[in-house]
Amino acid sequence: MRASDTEREGIAERLRDALAEGRLDMAEFEERLDAAYRAKTRGELVPLVSDLPAPGEGAPAAPVPTGGWGVASREEGGWAARIGRPATSRGGVAVCGGFGRGGRWSVGRAFTAVTVMGGGDLDLRDADFEERDIVIRCFAVMGGVSIVVPPDLHVEVNGFGLMGGFDDRGTGPGSPGSPRVRITGFALMGGVEVKRKPRKGDKPPKSLEK
Template identity: 70%
Template structure:
């Protein structure tokens, strides 16, 4: 979309086009979650083309930058969905459990921490299905769920004399699986956060530094 005819009314297709570019930019680390949500809301409420153009003026054009994969320059969800589950749950009592690295999360995963801690890291995980439900139950303990920025995440859990943090909830990149985190925290805490892989952080930092030198 260009700056031509800025007063022309925007169509639903044009709004969705801008939304897709914003999702790609968030997945690439060009926008943080707060800025992405602010721009996305503005895109869907825009009345004219002139209101849409500034939302992506400082971003690459569609298709000019691919999402980084854990083992290469492009990221594809195709090879990460539909694999046999390697774990469907974790339980800890006066101790801890951890699921991280390369593993396959089951269609339904249940994590229970009783006076203990649990870690569920999906940044390098594969998925048994395109829709995953992660049920977390913490009693005087805590469970941390870590997801990559490009994953679609919904959070519906609640806490009693404890907390259920939903700051990691939000839309993902096109084609990503849908992960629904639910459950209950009693005198404990459950957190959901978006976090990049270490290698990806270093790559983005190098790109930023290179851009500053060129500028």
């Protein structure tokens, strides 16, 4: 029997749950997830979860908060529910114009942003991620790229600027299970800005308020 998209996604969700519970390591999860999305028949899906508890079995997972400062909730699934999603975008180009990515979208494992006398805006606060390790390459020529990340995301910035700027103030560790986003590239007579901001509706603790 041919497998449907709904059945493939159901298996993917069970694999994400198993990863979050520690039943699978990252290598096993990625291998099985890739096989799930490539499966053509139901018979190919069954072995991927045959050694995992059926939905509702096993010890209940600890509750995950759904709001607040630095919380990576996605329908109470945390970071595990936001990693391994098929990419919806792998790049953006702005030539004497602009582009933007924000809200609920999925970042490709390698995303390239190019701006020439234009601007690009990337908001990762509500984004999903194709893989745990993501690379965002920014090339700004007489233009700019602005990247907004949540406080609980692991971010590394190592680009450089020539007669321009490559702001690395957004660099910092994330919460447990966070994806690792590496931002690199160069700015020529332009700029790349990486800044941390809370998700909409979140309020930072008083200790972090300015």
